[in-house]
Amino acid sequence: MQTEAKLQTNLNPLQAKKESRWSVALKEFKRDKHYYVLLSPFMIIFFLFTVIPVVCSLVLSFFYFNMLEAPRFIGWQNYSRLFLSDDVFMIALKNTLLFALITGPISYIACFLFAWIINELSPKVRAIMTLVFYAPSISGNVYFVWLILFSGDSYGYLNGILMKLGFILEPIQWLTNEKYIMTIVIIVQLWLSLGTSFLAFIAGLQTIDKTLVEAATVDGIRNRWQELWFITLPSMRPQLMFGAVMQITASFAVAEVSINLAGFPSVNYAAHTVVTHLMDYGTIRFEMGYASAIATFLFVLMLGTNKLTQSMLRKVGE
Amino acid sequence: MRMLSVIRTPRRLNRSFAVSFLLFVLLGLFGCFMALPLIFTVNNAFKPLDELFIFPPRLFVNNPTMDNFFDLVALMGNSWVPLSRYIANTLLITIVGTAGHILLASAAAYPLAKYRFRGSRSLFAIVVLSLMFSGHVTAIPNYMVMSWIGWINTHASIIVPSLAFPLGLFLMKQFMEQIPDALLEAAKIDGANEYRIYWSIVMPNVKPAWLTLMILQFPMLWGSDGGNFIYSENLKTLHYALGQITAGGIARAGVGAAIALLLMIVPITLFIISQSSVMQTMATSGMKD
The missing domain is CATH 4.10.290 (Bacteriorhodopsin Fragment)
Known part of the structure; x- marks a missing residue:
């Protein structure tokens, strides 16, 4: 009891x-x-x-x-096939990394550099320049223009101008020549890439406390580069983080530009990327398991790069 | 020096004239590079056929004409699906998608921005994480989900996924954090419930963020070509029609230029109208560690 x-x-x-x-x-x-x-x-x-x-x-x-x-x-078979026996995937991976390594940092720096210069302008000019730089990224159907500019016949604008000036005698097949296609896709991708993060940077620059700059000048900051490194960049860290995420994600996802300019698939896979490879297996060959392996790899690649860059950005201005 | 002061904000610390000048030249050069294709699109739309194929090519139009636009109407009037149908489809997708997105994103952003409750932090963390990969990653399962629900070949397959675009929720939440808590407290004391506070206090205060979400969502849907989801010709979008016309090659160059201008002009005009509000929202876009 x-x-x-x-x-x-x-x-x-x-x-x-x-x-x-x-x-x-x-x-x-x-x-x-x-x-x-x-x-x-x-x-x-x-x-x-x-x-x-x-x-x-x-x-x-x-x-x-x-x-x-x-x-x-089937266990790890999709992955082993992807990395060990799929030659086209290796081309796609090489191209994607090349795109990401070139367009990622350049577009990120361009976004910041132009935002920084634009910020010095008077409000009216600033609004116009913002529009000029931002417009390409929202004008949706832009590939059409580049198709005429780089058209492979003598009606193509670039060919026409180069022939008129005497640099070339015959039109060059810009979009179907392996030598040029990557460069062209990179240029167009860069042209399109001043998007959301560019706006975030301009807006971020506007919010920087002006008294901070005055105080720093008293403390011995002499020129704009010192001001940039010691004041501007550290005060913009949250926007820089946000911009990095936007740009990195976009630079690994290059596909639409490649498909619209170089075709799908492109000549000898010259502009093939991981995303177009994924589309190939997912929407044409219907090998969903294999396509999912590609998607998972892309997911890990994007997330990993983002996390890595974030930890690097924390060091800015320290 | 005097000329420069017209375009530059006057009197700033730590600025030397020479470097300013160089930077502005750089800005101007790249500005031209950015603007050229757009100027070119506008000019092309008004070029008569002989000017479109002149050698050497000219950037600016000499004898502007509206022929390309008339041709476009005539061409699409004869086709099996009239042009107005493509326009209506695009408008439906864009307007419902954009308005719905603003509504859902702000409804979800309000509790996340202003209150802490079970799961709120982890839900937001997942949203931020999803900014770090593109929609291509989810394309394959998305297709299967669509086919299970039976949405293949409907406009819902384009509209509904776009309603939960994570970037919109992120920006909206960051902007809503600025609303003073005192305002919400006062409304609560006056007897308003959460839905009423959301609708009549929070929403009117975040108008700049509506416009920002619009400017991000609108071009995406406006430029949508239906992807892999839409097969019926009478459900397809204006962007898809453009693709078909330009596939016509040289014979359709003028009409293609006209429709390209139509597609380009709408999002750019929207941005011009909403620019200052967009900037206000973007100032709060920062990501904390």
Whole structure:
């Protein structure tokens, strides 16, 4: 009897604690239910079309799946095929890394450099220049223009001008020549790349505390470069982080420009990227498992680079 | 020096004339590079056929004409699906997609920006993480999801995923953090519930952010060609029609130039209208470590 009572008292606090934790959670949920209601429409769609697909991709990458038969588990085979026996993927990977290494840093620095120069202008000129630099990235159908500029016949504007000036005698097939195609895609990609982060930088530069600059001048800052390094960059770190994420993601995702200018697939895969490789297997060959392996690899590549760059950016101005 | 002061904000510390001059020249040069293709698109749309194929090519139009636009209307009037249908499809996708996105993103951003509750931090962390990879990663499962729901070949397949564009939620949340808590407290004391606060206090205060979300979402949907989801000709978009016309090659050069101008002009005009609001929102776009 006594022992039983002892047991009861021993059990009770534990049970009470457990119950109260659940009831606290429930109470919190009841109290905050309006927030969940407000969040739910966005989050349901977001999970359905972004979060769950990422997980699906990860799982599918270990299966053979062609949309008709039931998926079959094949372990790491998709990955071993991707890295060991797919020559085209190696070309795609090489091109993607080349694109990312060139367009990523250049577009990021260009975004900041032009935003920084534009910031010195008077408000009206600033608005116009912002428009000039930002317009390409929102003008949607721009590939069309570049197709005429780089057209392979003598009606192409670049060919026409070069022939008129006497640099070349015959038109050059800009878009179907392996030698030029990468360069052209990179130029067009750079032209398009002054987007969201460019705007964020201009806006960020406007918010920098002017008294900070005055104080620094008293403390011995002599020229604009010192001001840039010691004042401007450190005060803009949040915007720099945001811009880096935008630019890195875009530079690994080069595909639309390549498809529209060089065709799909491009001559001898000269402008093939990881994304076009993914499209090839996902939407043409319907090897969904293999395409998912490519997608998972792309996911890891983008996320890894972003995280790495963020840790590097934390050092700016320190 | 005097001339420079017209375009430059007067009197700044730590600035030397020579470097300013060089930087402005650099800006001007690249400005030309950026603007040239756009100027070229505008000029091409008004060129008569003989000027489009003149050798050597000219940038500016000599005898501007509206022929290309008339040809466009005539050409599309004869086709199986009239041009107005493509325009209507694009407008439907763009307007519903953009408006819905602003509504859903701001509804979700309000609790995330202003309150802390179970899961709020991790949900936002997932949204930020999703900024770090592009939509291509999810393309394959998305297609399967669409086909399971039965949305293949409907406009919903383009509109619905775009409603939950994570960049919009991120920017909206960052902007909403600026709204003073006292304002919300006062509304609560006056007896407003959360939905009412969201709709009549928060929403009017974040108008600049609406326009920013619009300027990011609109061009994306406006330029959408239906992707892999839309097969029926009568559901396709204006951007798709442009692709078909330009595939006609030399014979369609004029008409192609006209439709390219039409497609380009709308998002750019929207940006001109909303520029100052966009800048206001972007100032809060920073990412904390």
